[in-house]
Amino acid sequence: MSTLSTQDLVVLTQNDGIAVITIQNPPVNALSPGVPEGIANAIARIRDDASVRAAILIGANNRFIAGADIREFGKIAAAGGKRDSIGLNEVLHTIENCGKPVIAAIDGHALGGGLETAMACHYRIAASTAHVGQPECKLGLIPGAGGTQRLPRLTGLAKAAELCAFGDPVNAATAFELGIVDRVLAPGEDLLAGAIAFARETALALPLVRTRDKDAKLAEKPDFTALREAAAKRSRNLNAAQRAIDAVEAAGVMPFDEGLAYEQKLFMDCLYSDQSKALIHIFFGEREVAKVPGIDKTTPSFTIQNAAVIGAGTMGGGIAMCFANAGIPVRVKEASEQALERGMAAIRKNYANSVSKGRFSQETMDKRLALITPQLGYDGFDQADIVIEAVFEGMELKKEVFRELDAIAKPGAILASNTSTLSIDEIASATSRPESVIGTHFFSPANVMKLLEVVRGASTSLAAINTCMQLGKKLGKVSVLAGNCFGFIGNRMFGPYRREAQFLVEEGASVAAVDRALYDFGMAMGPLATGDLAGLDVGWRIRKEIAHLQKPGVRQPIAEDKLCEMGRFGQKTGAGWYVYDAQRKASVDPQVEAWVREWTTEVPKREIGEEEIVDRCLYALVNEGARILEEGFALRSVDIDIVYVNGYGFPAYRGGPMEYADLVGLDKVYARIKEFEGQHGELWTPAPLLVKLAEEGSTFGAYSKRASR
Numbered sequence: 001m002s003t004l005s006t007q008d009l010v011v012l013t014q015n016d017g018i019a020v021i022t023i024q025n026p027p028v029n030a031l032s033p034g035v036p037e038g039i040a041n042a043i044a045r046i047r048d049d050a051s052v053r054a055a056i057l058i059g060a061n062n063r064f065i066a067g068a069d070i071r072e073f074g075k076i077a078a079a080g081g082k083r084d085s086i087g088l089n090e091v092l093h094t095i096e097n098c099g100k101p102v103i104a105a106i107d108g109h110a111l112g113g114g115l116e117t118a119m120a121c122h123y124r125i126a127a128s129t130a131h132v133g134q135p136e137c138k139l140g141l142i143p144g145a146g147g148t149q150r151l152p153r154l155t156g157l158a159k160a161a162e163l164c165a166f167g168d169p170v171n172a173a174t175a176f177e178l179g180i181v182d183r184v185l186a187p188g189e190d191l192l193a194g195a196i197a198f199a200r201e202t203a204l205a206l207p208l209v210r211t212r213d214k215d216a217k218l219a220e221k222p223d224f225t226a227l228r229e230a231a232a233k234r235s236r237n238l239n240a241a242q243r244a245i246d247a248v249e250a251a252g253v254m255p256f257d258e259g260l261a262y263e264q265k266l267f268m269d270c271l272y273s274d275q276s277k278a279l280i281h282i283f284f285g286e287r288e289v290a291k292v293p294g295i296d297k298t299t300p301s302f303t304i305q306n307a308a309v310i311g312a313g314t315m316g317g318g319i320a321m322c323f324a325n326a327g328i329p330v331r332v333k334e335a336s337e338q339a340l341e342r343g344m345a346a347i348r349k350n351y352a353n354s355v356s357k358g359r360f361s362q363e364t365m366d367k368r369l370a371l372i373t374p375q376l377g378y379d380g381f382d383q384a385d386i387v388i389e390a391v392f393e394g395m396e397l398k399k400e401v402f403r404e405l406d407a408i409a410k411p412g413a414i415l416a417s418n419t420s421t422l423s424i425d426e427i428a429s430a431t432s433r434p435e436s437v438i439g440t441h442f443f444s445p446a447n448v449m450k451l452l453e454v455v456r457g458a459s460t461s462l463a464a465i466n467t468c469m470q471l472g473k474k475l476g477k478v479s480v481l482a483g484n485c486f487g488f489i490g491n492r493m494f495g496p497y498r499r500e501a502q503f504l505v506e507e508g509a510s511v512a513a514v515d516r517a518l519y520d521f522g523m524a525m526g527p528l529a530t531g532d533l534a535g536l537d538v539g540w541r542i543r544k545e546i547a548h549l550q551k552p553g554v555r556q557p558i559a560e561d562k563l564c565e566m567g568r569f570g571q572k573t574g575a576g577w578y579v580y581d582a583q584r585k586a587s588v589d590p591q592v593e594a595w596v597r598e599w600t601t602e603v604p605k606r607e608i609g610e611e612e613i614v615d616r617c618l619y620a621l622v623n624e625g626a627r628i629l630e631e632g633f634a635l636r637s638v639d640i641d642i643v644y645v646n647g648y649g650f651p652a653y654r655g656g657p658m659e660y661a662d663l664v665g666l667d668k669v670y671a672r673i674k675e676f677e678g679q680h681g682e683l684w685t686p687a688p689l690l691v692k693l694a695e696e697g698s699t700f701g702a703y704s705k706r707a708s709r
């Protein structure tokens with residue numbers, strides 16, 4: 001094999017008339033500046049070299065191309081569309097007009113611009129483990145280098161619209177069925193050797209056809225209205241999903257180059273949008289939260305080979321399922337035979353539900369159930385690498401459990417509490433090994449929700465933190481590290497958010513109006529309906545526990561305590577803010593608003609608009625978030641955003657509460673909070689950090705970057 005030319009990012013070699021272009025831009029071979037130029041340069045050489053008959057485009061390290069370099073988008077948007085690199089469309093034009101067959105050899109991922117590059121090649125062959133997709137809508141974008149025009153020419157319009165609007169990648173076998181790839185290698189077959197053989201045996205024997213010229217599959221026109229509705233249902237309020245369908249629809253009616261220009265216009269509109277900024281913030285944020293100062297590759301961590309959970313209630317059962325789903329054997333202890341059987345019955349029902357919905361097989365269910373050992377005593381707890389306590393939220397009970405665990409657990413085992421509010425340090429004080437005590441706060445339903453809040457106490461060791469952060473990943477969660485303050489990150493902020501929702505009802509807004517305004521903003525559920533789902537009694541119990549900390553004379557909402565006194569705990573009792581039928585379908589209960597009026601005669605009633613509802617609830621979140629950030633209980637503002645997007649149903653396309661405030665402008669947020677302070681008093685005192693950043697014209701994001709340097 002002789003080397004024709006070498007560049008850092010793109011290497012060109014030749015093997016007996018077949019050129020091989022290798023992208024080597026670790027870690028994921030993104031199309032960073034220099035890569036498109038390298039490909040274009042290589043193609044120009046191949047075109048001009050009479051000894052080369054065909055070319056293979058492949059990625060180093062068993063990865064094709066993960067798409068455009070996402071870090072470049074912010075710069076391009078800020079520079080009004082100017083790029084540091086040549087446009088990808090130009091490069092793809094060079095590939096398809098090379099005059100010699102170019103074959104994309106795909107392993108790992110061909111995503112976004114990666115798949116677009118592959119589709120501009122004349123053929124695509126894939127390793128059996130490869131995945132391909134157009135995930136741009138998950139970044140608030142649409143494909144911007146012909147994806148919406150070439151993909152329908154391979155798959156037909158309906159499937160292309162679905163792939164571009166939903167953004168989910170497909171595996172090699174599906175890609176072959178859909179017509180995206182021309183051949184899938186057998187497992188274990190060498191990709192480069194397979195591609196070279198394909199070039200010699202097939203590509204060189206057939207006439208060259210560019211994807212842009214394949215119009216046959218465009219004839220069948222799907223119901224685009226139905227596709228738009230499906231996309232709106234799946235990704236509520238996400239503009240990019242709708243624009244992706246517009247661009248695919250255009251492929252069916254416009255000549256290729258016109259369609260490409262239309263796609264480019266829609267892509268640029270999306271690139272300038274707040275939705276795209278927010279989703280890109282979340283993409284990098286989900287990776288950033290794994291980085292904890294003081295923890296690196298040399299920090300010890302333990303492998304969790306077996307686990308134990310105390311409590312088989314909603315949380316304990318859900319946590320046990322998380323372990324079983326990840327293949328980790330887990331013991332579950334309860335205090336009574338009935339509670340244990342109730343807990344196991346709930347687990348079995350949950351798994352059976354998944355089997356009946358086709359999510360996994362009966363065999364998988366049986367394997368998972370076999371990993372869960374229900375028991376009344378502590379047998380085997382001395383072997384567990386981690387024990388997670390998930391008993392009722394009461395300090396005395398928790399301390400008693402930890403005292404017992406201290407006597408039983410093996411040295412070095414992690415002793416974790418699933419508390420959602422209580423002090424990890426106080427819990428740890430019941431043991432002789434506070435360095436092993438940590439909070440692992442799961443979110444309900446624990447086997448579904450993606451967030452794991454890892455809470456460090458004053459003495460928690462870096463090894464325990466490292467282990468739990470990695471355990472989260474193994475359980476399929478996003479782990480975020482929080483400091484030990486009341487409610488940690490998530491629930492500390494949720495308190496003021498839900499407080500305002502209740503105040504709004506007490507001031508005259510209807511229950512449905514409050515929930516509707518926040519739902520329309522993009523929250524998965526309104527704050528009052530969320531209370532009903534989680535159980536109003538949970539907050540009621542906590543409020544009783546901390547009643548002595550309440551500052552006298554400061555207004556507190558009373559409606560939920562009163563509802564709880566009436567036995568209205570929410571969905572589980574059939575009534576809370578709403579009433580529920582046997583299928584747990586909610587209906588408005590007009591009686592609730594009448595009661596609230598009676599309970600709060602001293603609060604003046606008025607008409608309250610949607611904007612005020614949204615601002616009151618969201619800025620209460622932001623103001624508390626600013627305090628948490630300044631006090632160091634969150635490492636960065638993006639950690640708070642990731643908590644809210646993954647644990648509290650905050651819309652990712654708004655970026656999380658702190659990014660939302662940054663996008664609105666902290667000066668505006670501050671002014672509104674001052675207004676609320678004037679109207680409602682000291683609960684609205686602006687957080688000092690917010691005041692400072694608003695006056696400097698800065699953002700939470702910039703503050704976090706400065707602080708982490």
Ligand code: 3H9
Nearest residue numbers: 028030066067068069070071111112113135143144145287
């Ligand atoms: C696009 O292509 C638009 C075009 O249509 C138009 C062009 C004109 N760029 O996820 P990991 C980083 S839009 C920059 O942990 P994994 C990531 O931040 C793009 N950086 O690995 C992380 O950095 P760090 C469409 C990227 O093995 C490191 O790489 N493409 C990019 O679990 C490792 O990432 C996508 O949306 C990127 N494109 O998963 C694909 N991708 O170590 C986005 C990753 O500093 N990427 N990084 O934290 C992915 O989905 C996953 O990264 C992938 C690998 C599945 C590829």
